[in-house]
Amino acid sequence: MxxxxxxxxxxxxxxxxxxxxxxxxxxxxxxxxxxxxxxxxxxxxxxxxxxxxxxxxxxxxxxxxxxxxxxxxxxxxxxxxxxxxxxxxxxxxxxxxxxxxxxxxxxxxxxxxGWTVIQRRVDGRISFYRPWREYVTGFGDIDGSFWLGLEKIHRLTRDGSRIYFDMENYDGSRDYAHYNVFTVHEAATAYRMNVDAFGYRGSIKELLSYHDNQRFSTYDRDNDDSSSNCCKDLDGGGWWYKACYKLGNFNGVYGKREMGGVGYYTGVDVQIRNVEIKVKAMHGVC
Known part of the structure; x- marks a missing residue:
């Protein structure tokens, strides 16, 4: 052509x-x-x-x-x-x-x-306390803080992709987590996520496999394995919660320096200043 x-x-x-x-x-x-x-x-x-x-x-x-x-x-x-x-x-x-x-x-x-960015938190101007429908379609400022949308993330990762978490700590240092196999399934599965820890590389402990095979949850659609509503309990940021999270409160409250803030859990809560999540096709990498 x-x-x-x-x-x-x-x-x-x-x-x-x-x-x-x-x-x-x-x-x-x-x-x-x-x-x-x-x-x-x-x-x-x-x-x-x-x-x-x-x-x-x-x-x-x-x-x-x-x-x-x-x-x-x-x-x-x-x-x-x-x-x-x-x-x-x-x-x-x-x-x-x-x-x-x-x-x-x-x-x-x-x-x-050439990574495709699916989520970014750089400031508190955009609220991530959003209902299910907005997490499906996406929200925010694509030049600033945003969530691309579950349907688009599914379309990007349906055949398998790599995923990279780029994190900036409050002291200015940086951490990362890189997985070679990451997939978000279709709407009929509540955008169930699969991740493989094999070949994991990162500066923090491997944590995302805890969330493997979990459906996505928001405060108005509770799909987690907890008897409570993880999303509500953690100030409303959607994620693939289990009971409740390890690598996974990146849609929490920006700037909050305690549980419910942007961060992850590795025995203790680790709050971070900024995060960017991006994906790239596998191209035979496994």
Whole structure:
């Protein structure tokens, strides 16, 4: 396919956006991609900037002997690593389509090799005390603190992915946790999560396997194994709670320096200042 012969058309009707690539079209509603900043205009401006970046990427591809090295239909990359492998090294917002369905906006960490960011906490401006439906669709400011959304995370990880937790402590030091196998299943399973501890690398004790095979929980949809509601007890941040968590209160209250704050549990509660969670395709890694 010669991308030089393709064109992009974007039509905006209220909160709906139509993307047309050649003979293929998607109509994406606000429910399909609800991550937004506090201002609708600012959010729209960010989306157009992301589309401009995408167009530049397409132009670069069209000059590479007319060969499209992306793997999804009509040029949409499946995830950030594909954009990285085609020469882009700039962190920022890009449009992707992991499965050839409606594309959506993500933040790509290009400086570290093309990771797709699914969660970030950098300040307290965005509340993570949210109901089930918002954890499914996503919320926050994709340039700041946000949750990408369970449906999008499922689409990104359904065939298996790697996951990386990048954490900054209150003393300025950093920790990380890296797993080679991470999957979020479909809505019918309540977005059940699987993780394999084999090959774990990290600066902290391996903890996420405690949550393996757990369904996602929010304060209004309790799916954990505890007799109480872990999400309510921990100030309302959704997660794959068991009874209740080890590596997993990253959606707690930002800045709280005790139980219920952003952090993890390894015999004692460890509160952290910032966290970024990102995924990348397995590509045969196991």
């Amino acid at each position: 010669n991308l030089g012969l393709k064109f992009i058309k974007v039509l905006i009707f209220s909160t709906n956006v139509m993307f047309t690539f050649g003979d293929n079209s998607w109509i994406c509603t606000a429910k399909a991609d609800s991550i937004a900043s506090s201002s609708a205009f600012t959010n729209l401006e960010k989306r157009f900037k992301a589309l401009e970046m995408q167009m530049k990427q397409f132009q670069r591809l069209s000059q590479m002997n007319g060969i499209n090295t992306y793997t999804t239909i009509d040029g949409f990359p499946k995830e950030c690593e594909e954009i990285y492998e085609n020469g882009t090294r700039t962190d920022g917002m890009y449009m992707i389509s992991p499965d050839g369905r409606c594309p959506f906006l993500v933040y790509c960490d290009m400086k570290n090799g």
